[in-house]
Amino acid sequence: MALDKDLLLRLYTRMLTIRRFEERVGELFAAGKLPGFIHLYIGEEAVATGVCANLRDDDFITSTHRGHGHLIAKGGDLKLMMAELYGRKTGYCKGKGGSMHIADLGLGILGANGIVGGGPPIATGAALSAQYRGTDQVAICFFGDGASNQGTFHEGLNMSSVWKLPVIFVCENNFYGISMSQERHQQISDIADRAAAYDIPGFVVDGNDVIAVYEAASAAIQRGRAGEGPSLIECKTYRHRGHFEGDPTVYRSKEELETWLAKEPIRRLEARLLEMEIVAADELGRIDGEIRAQVDAAVAFAEDSPYPDAVEIFDDVYTGEPVLV
């Protein structure tokens, strides 16, 4: 498909931004600068990028514990994200949420989520809200192969199918739920097959081909906007790192990892851009340099920011009058 050169460059830049941000986060975590758990999106950039490139700011996404890629793809601010990872009060959530709970309501980002399967009902509800208010907004629900076994996945698909809600369920099948390989946690191979159980369209896509993801998402989003109901897109992909930073990944073989590294999404698009002569190699280097500078600026912003004051612990439990302060 003939895609616009600007779009291809945007897709590339966005994926590389995610990659450089995540690499840096990995280094910072290893250096002991980031509290808590970190779940890196490295290797899966094409999924978030390809899907979100179709979205408006007023479309919704629900994300997962592995949510930095979704947040950046939807337009999240690197500084505010980094500050949140550092637990500083200038972060997206004033330091109250951390990596697994980053949200930007102004960009329709309804939060990363620490509960596997927490997203599908919430995305269903956001789609319900759009339908109720008569807009053509859509909701994207990102979730993994592990989450596809949760009851909430089934309830979300069922409710959105019977009510014809504009939600697109995007499965990032990276073949593992922590240490459980897909073949050990479900009988089926193609999670997209589960769409048939709910009488909705389901598609398998090469999740490391950002253009394929973009096109599949585009069609599903158009269906949603036109009132034709939900879709399920399964993107086969792979996480380069462990489930969490520090995970010894004893459950995966080196050979398997190397196979997937060879198919990773950013170098694939890079090769196409060069081959189609959309960019020259030095331009790619310039883009990379700019991105690294943005990541540096985000780290500097975070490290210069204060922690929340102790009294802030009581803020924002409720709307209106505080309770039991």
Added chain:
Amino acid sequence: MRTLTFAQALNEALRQEMQRDPLIYVAGEDVGTYGGIFGVTAGLLDEFGEKRVKDTPITESAIIGSAVGAAGTGLRPVVELMFVDFIGVALDQLFNQAAKIKYMFGGKAEMPLVVRASCGAGIAAAAQHSQCLEAWFMHVPGLKVVLPSTPYDAKGLLIAAIRDGNPIVFLEHKLLYGIEGPVPEEPYAIPLGTADVKREGQDVTVVATMNMVHKALAAAEVLSREGISVEVIDPRTLTPFDQDTILNSVKKTHRLIIVTEEVKHAGSSAEIAARVAEHAFDYLDAPIKRVAAPFVPVPFSPPLEAEFVPDEAKIIAAVKGVVMAVAA
């Protein structure tokens, strides 16, 4: 003033609020064409249509979870959990998502969500359809817990809950649906966190919730004929909790009995007792006593269920225990 049943009062609250605000919608199992199995949503489908009164599949995670998503994106859901006992299959969406989203997101999200649920024993519905679980919800920062005892309170508290803008669990004891009481015709909101002195008295404070309010009042009437003056206080909400009304009462009466239908161990009465012990210790002339259910699942057979549910006799005995303790 005209009287309504508790169920009718709730129905009127829903209707008036839905007339006022087009962003409010109702969803739940059998709430539409059937009008709700306790009749609370009767007539709403005819008046407001399918968009605003939604019959759902049997799918509690999605009922409450979709309400979370809708509340976070501009709507004001009032969803029904047919029995509070069914919260188990949807608890994550209530306590990990709805209750925490505003805080975790640094205050940016709004979560105006009401979950109405029937609760309580007395109709031989057995262990999985008869519980009082308010203590679970009290224990979650970010939730509010409302439990009316009269039709007047039911309408005013539900209107307040719908307008409050927070995730609220609104508990309706199933034996209360049919009771009648005076209810103003116009909409009115009772501020959450205000207890109600249902009967004034001098000798002992009895704090009671939901159906136990009526048993406490009946017990108070019997006791008054024996010269014991009982003050009955209905907290009406457990979070936020009106501690001052109860402390002021205990400062006057010097004795406290707490009556709830929950299992006694770790029930809401434990929290109330701890607070009074902490803040009014010097005013107490007798230990705080709790009247509650035994630590068992709700049994089916009617005589056993009657043994489970606290009754007037148990309340009277508890009151006499603390009054006599001083006199002796």
